[in-house]
Amino acid sequence: MKRIEAALFRLIDVALVALLAAMTMMVFFNVVLRYGFGSGIDISEEMSRFCFVWLIFLGAMSATRLNMHMGFDLVVTSVGPGMRRLLLTIANALVLGVCLLILAGTLMQWGVNATNAAPVTGMPMIWVFGIALPFSVVIGIFAALRMIGYATGRLTDLPRAVGELHQ
Secondary structure, three states: OHHHHHHHHHHHHHHHHHHHHHHHHHHHHHHHHHHHHOOOOHHHHHHHHHHHHHHHHHHHHHHHHOOOOOOOOHHHHOOOHHHHHHHHHHHHHHHHHHHHHHHHHHHHHHHHHHHOEOOOOOOEOHHHHOOHHHHHHHHHHHHHHHHHHHHHOOOOOOOOOHHHHOO
């Protein structure tokens, strides 16, 4: 299972690099064309925006796996271990709840987004907003596992610091 997870997130990391490179190139060439030649490629504006949306969602999934997402831990670090576990259980339960809301909203809007077309490319908008489906599932799984871990005592401390991840 760990190998499948590692392979999946390796694929996500490669996709992040490809999306960032594609977005950068599209914007750069469009700026050069607009200022240098007085014209541009209309499709590049829309596609770079779509790449940005996917970049954010995939990046959030990757960051959640590594516990590198932003957090405010002033209260959690100032309480004892038992209260810390309770607060982290509640926090992960809230994250799971939000993921369930995003999942439900994505499924409710699926038909609408599948039939709406992007103005320039004509792509179904589900290609843009559909990323919320795997996003909510992946982050929801991590939040559920962490919530159970804190509630049962298998996880007892704060998520590791960024510097500890690569040692």
